[in-house]
Amino acid sequence: EVVLTQSPLSLRVTPGQAASISCRSSRSLVYRDGNTYLTWFHQRPGQSPRRLIYKVSDRDSGVPDRFSGRGSDSAFTLRISRVEAEDAGVYYCMQGTHWPETYGQGTKLEIK
Amino acid sequence: QVQLVQSGSELKKPGASVKVSCKASGYTFNTYGVSWLRQAPGQRPEWMAWISTNDGDTTYAEKFQDRVTMTTDTSTSTVYMELRRLRSDDTAVYYCATDRGHEFWGQGTLVTVSS
Numbered sequence: 001e002v003v004l005t006q007s008p009l010s011l012r013v014t015p016g017q018a019a020s021i022s023c024r025s026s027r028s029l030v031y032r033d034g035n036t037y038l039t040w041f042h043q044r045p046g047q048s049p050r051r052l053i054y055k056v057s058d059r060d061s062g063v064p065d066r067f068s069g070r071g072s073d074s075a076f077t078l079r080i081s082r083v084e085a086e087d088a089g090v091y092y093c094m095q096g097t098h099w100p101e102t103y104g105q106g107t108k109l110e111i112k
Numbered sequence: 113q114v115q116l117v118q119s120g121s122e123l124k125k126p127g128a129s130v131k132v133s134c135k136a137s138g139y140t141f142n143t144y145g146v147s148w149l150r151q152a153p154g155q156r157p158e159w160m161a162w163i164s165t166n167d168g169d170t171t172y173a174e175k176f177q178d179r180v181t182m183t184t185d186t187s188t189s190t191v192y193m194e195l196r197r198l199r200s201d202d203t204a205v206y207y208c209a210t211d212r213g214h215e216f217w218g219q220g221t222l223v224t225v226s227s
Contacts (some may be wrong), residue, residue: 030169039213048207048217049157062214092156098211100173103156 002027003094006104012085013112021107023093025074030097037096040069040078044089053078085111114138115118116146116208116218123224124198129192134208134223141189142166148182148193149222153202162212163191198225 001024006108013019029036038056041049051060054071056076066081080087093104121166134146142165149157161172163182163205170182191208205220 039173041214049214050217051213051215054213054215094157094214099171101212103160106156109160 001100002029002098002102004093004095004102004104004106005104006091006093008107009105010108010110012110012112013080013097015084016082017112019083019087019109021078021091021093021109023071023078023104024071025076025095027098028073029076029095035073038071038076039096040067040093041088041092041094043092049092080109083109083111088109106112114210114216116210116216118206118218118221121222121224123226125227126199126225128198128225129194129196130198130223131192132206132208132223134191134193134218136189136191141186141200144216145212146182146184146191147209147212148180148206149209149214150202150204150206152201155204157207161193165191195223198223200225202223 005024007022029038036056040053042052043049052063052067057069068079070077090106090108092106115137117135122130124130145164146158147162151157160176160194161180161182163170165184172180179196183192203225205222207220209219210216
């Protein structure tokens with residue numbers, strides 16, 4: 001299985017400041033069709049995960065543009081340009097390139 | 113809008129089976145396949161299985177291959193996941209989600225396995 005390693009595992013950010021989360025894969029996530037199936041989810045306590053970003057950098061409908069994804073091959077980053085209180089929760093990266101899909105261990109974002 | 117509504121919480125004894133449902137609405141049922149995932153307390157999500165709502169084709173994670181079955185009822189736009197021979201470490205919230213990209217998720221179903 002592909003192992004995804006996120007860092008940091010937790011971070012505390014003041015509202016208005018930026019935050020970045022790294023996700024590194026044990027293998028290249030480029031699929032034979034040329035796409036890279038790296039996805040980011042946000043999960044608040046007691047809620048289902050919500051998809052934010054797919055195929056590295058495509059933002060889902062309704063996701064604020066302060067969320068952005070970047071990266072290639074086996075190194076990826078989720079960036080929140082100006083953190084807001086509603087951004088608190090756990091962020092997971094997920095790869096769908098190699099079967100079975102796998103998840104990073106999660107990064108807990110706390111708002112100061 | 114796309115909605116996936118799951119059945120309610122379950123309390124089961126070790127060795128029993130559980131069947132969780134996921135009713136889709138807001139779109140043509142066979143537009144998306146459906147995946148099942150689970151999340152134990154404090155853990156990351158874990159993918160279990162996927163079913164095509166077109167032809168019923170299924171793919172199961174090796175870990176669950178001999179214990180899980182996914183089925184569909186196209187007349188009610190519902191997908192079912194049955195997990196057999198339950199153990200205490202199967203205690204988790206079980207989610208359905210659209211296809212392999214997981215754009216949309218159900219609200220989750222807590223399955224507790226305890227004697």
